Each structure stands twice: as C-alpha cells, then as structure tokens.
Amino acid sequence: MVPGATLNLHLRPMHVAINGWFAGRLTTGSGQYLEQLLQRLPHLAPHLRLSLLQPAGAAAAQEDRPGVESIAVPLPRLPKALAKVWWEQVTVPATAARLGAHVLWVPYWAAPWRQPCPVVVTVHDLIPLLLPGYRGSPFHRLYTTLVAHTARRAQAILTVSHASAQDIVQHLNVPPERVHVVHHGPNQAGPPPDLAQTAAVRRRYNLPARYFLYLGGFDRRKNVAGILRAYRRYLEKGGDPAIHLVIAGELPARDTPFAPDPRPLARAEGIEAQVHFCGWVAEGDKPALYAGATAFLFPSTYEGFGMMVLEAMAAGTPVVTSGQLARRDV
Numbered sequence: 436m437v438p439g440a441t442l443n444l445h446l447r448p449m450h451v452a453i454n455g456w457f458a459g460r461l462t463t464g465s466g467q468y469l470e471q472l473l474q475r476l477p478h479l480a481p482h483l484r485l486s487l488l489q490p491a492g493a494a495a496a497q498e499d500r501p502g503v504e505s506i507a508v509p510l511p512r513l514p515k516a517l518a519k520v521w522w523e524q525v526t527v528p529a530t531a532a533r534l535g536a537h538v539l540w541v542p543y544w545a546a547p548w549r550q551p552c553p554v555v556v557t558v559h560d561l562i563p564l565l566l567p568g569y570r571g572s573p574f575h576r577l578y579t580t581l582v583a584h585t586a587r588r589a590q591a592i593l594t595v596s597h598a599s600a601q602d603i604v605q606h607l608n609v610p611p612e613r614v615h616v617v618h619h620g621p622n623q624a625g626p627p628p629d630l631a632q633t634a635a636v637r638r639r640y641n642l643p644a645r646y647f648l649y650l651g652g653f654d655r656r657k658n659v660a661g662i663l664r665a666y667r668r669y670l671e672k673g674g675d676p677a678i679h680l681v682i683a684g685e686l687p688a689r690d691t692p693f694a695p696d697p698r699p700l701a702r703a704e705g706i707e708a709q710v711h712f713c714g715w716v717a718e719g720d721k722p723a724l725y726a727g728a729t730a731f732l733f734p735s736t737y738e739g740f741g742m743m744v745l746e747a748m749a750a751g752t753p754v755v756t757s758g759q760l761a762r763r764d765v
Contacts, residue, residue, distance in 0.1 A: 477502025
C-alpha cells in the first residue's frame with residue numbers, strides 16, 4: 436500500500452441461504468420456529484443477506500417477508516417423502532452453491548451430506564432416535580440414520596435447551612464445543628392480554644369462565660390421557676367443578692395407539708360434560724387463551740424445550756408440568 440493512501444473496502448454482507456421447507460407451515464413446531472426467526476432476523480442482524488429457499492409452487496413461497504429474499508426452486512415430481520429428502524440432500528445444497536452463499540442454515544434436523552459451504556443445523560430434539568414409538572417405518576428409520584450422520588458433518592449445531600444439547604453430544608457423538616444452546620422466546624409481543632381480550636376469546640371458542648388449559652398435540656408423549664385422569668381425580672377429591680378443562684389443538688384425524696383421540700377417553704372417565712375440545716386456535720388468540728386459564732397443564736413425558744410452557748408463563752398463567760429435564764430451561 437502506498438503511504439498515505441486511503442483504504443476503501445466494500446465488504447459484501449454475509450450471505451445466509453436458508454432451507455425453507457417448513458416456511459409458512461404454522462401447524463408444525465419447525466414452521467413456527469422458522470417463521471418467528473424470519474420476522475426478527477432482519478432487524479436483529481441487518482448486515483446479513485438472507486435467502487429463503489422454497490419449493491416452487493408452495494403457498495408460502497408467495498408470502499412477502501421484509502428483509503428476506505424468497506427464492507422458489509423447482510422440485511422434481513416424486514412421492515412426498517422422497518421429494519423431501521431430495522430437497523434436503525440435492526436441491527438445497529446445489530442452490531446454496533449456485534448462489535454463492537457463505538453459510539447454509541437448516542432450521543430443522545436435516546443437514547445435507549454434501550456441504551458446499553459451512554452448514555449450521557438446528558436440532559430441536561432427538562425424539563425419532565430416542566423414543567422407540569416414534570421411529571416409524573424402515574424408511575423413516577433410514578432417514579433418521581442419514582440425518583444423524585449429516586448433523587455430525589455440520590460446522591455448528593443449534594439447539595433449544597441444555598437437555599437437548601446433552602442428548603446431541605451423547606447420542607450423535609458431536610463435540611460439545613460445536614453445540615450451541617439458543618433458547619426459544621415467547622411468540623407474543625407486548626403485555627399480557629387484558630380482561631376484555633380474554634373475554635372475547637372465551638366467547639369466540641364458547642369456553643367457560645374458569646378453566647384449566649391444555650394446548651398442544653395429541654401423540655402419546657403429550658400425555659393428554661394423564662390430564663384427563665388427573666382432572667377426574669381432582670373432581671373426585673372435591674375440586675371446584677366450576678373450573679372446567681379445555682383441551683385445545685387440532686384433534687387427531689383418527690383414533691390410533693400413537694395419537695389417541697381424547698374424546699372417547701373423556702367419556703370413559705365420566706367427565707365429558709366438564710371437558711371442552713375447542714380445536715385449532717388461531718395464533719392471535721393464543722395469548723388470551725393462556726391468560727384466561729386458571730392454570731396451564733403440560734405433563735409431556737419428553738420435549739426438546741416445551742414452547743407452550745414458556746408462552747403460558749409469558750401470559751402470567753401458573754403452569755403445572757412434569758419434571759422432564761428440558762422444562763428446567765424454561
């Protein structure tokens with residue numbers, strides 16, 4: 436450099452390509468996680484160039500996300516399960532390479548084997564690996580083996596609790612210095628809902644004035660059957676019958692051992708009149724639903740984090756939960 440010369444560097448922003456398979460799929464935890472981060476990352480890290488890779492034709496590919504470049508990528512016609520694997524292992528890394536991305540972020544457990552740039556993968560939990568009832572078909576077991584191997588090749592692994600980090604280090608054999616815990620935050624912003632808002636949501640879903648609340652899925656580990664049995668015992672031991680039980684969430688399409696329909700269970704316990712099944716709850720109504728509850732019940736036997744526990748606490752509602760390790764992070 437010539438003495439006295441001015442150095443004028445025009446540094447390019449770091450370009451992060453994002454696997455957007457779950458973008459817009461708000462009925463899934465991975466979709467919720469991704470959408471919340473897509474809303475906040477442009478403000479928290481304005482120096483990043485964010486490219487969201489999505490299958491062409493996906494409804495979410497048409498959504499406008501300020502500060503995020505949406506890139507629709509064709510996907511070959513394949514059976515759904517194979518199409519997802521092709522997307523993760525072929526389409527996404529090839530597109531990241533074509534775009535010249537500096538980093539590829541995969542916001543769920545599906546890092547690619549071929550990694551054209553440093554890969555960061557979020558592993559929320561190891562449920563398909565650790566819980567026998569969730570291992571699925573031979574195809575799904577093969578898929579879990581694949582993503583377990585590809586996660587080990589990632590530059591960094593993000594996870595949402597120290598319990599999940601411990602599982603990842605132990606069961607994926609990943610050095611602990613490559614695993615980084617980044618806790619979830621509650622979805623709702625601002626103060627808890629006021630009385631008028633909670634009353635409006637009660638009317639909208641035809642709920643009683645006082646209620647215990649469960650909100651979530653219905654697979655076995657969620658332990659909804661345990662909630663129903665506990666509520667029946669609560670009534671038998673002289674609990675206030677004016678406090679009903681509200682079960683919120685999209686009910687199983689059919690009754691199976693993996694995801695039992697809770698309605699026959701409520702009838703079998705003799706508490707059908709006191710139990711309200713309100714189905715799917717809009718995101719905007721959840722804070723008031725939590726805030727209006729006497730207590731939130733969440734006795735799940737295994738979670739990577741337990742997002743609903745955090746959201747209930749953010750609404751100022753007491754929480755009754757199990758002692759599973761991840762809940763201690765909340």
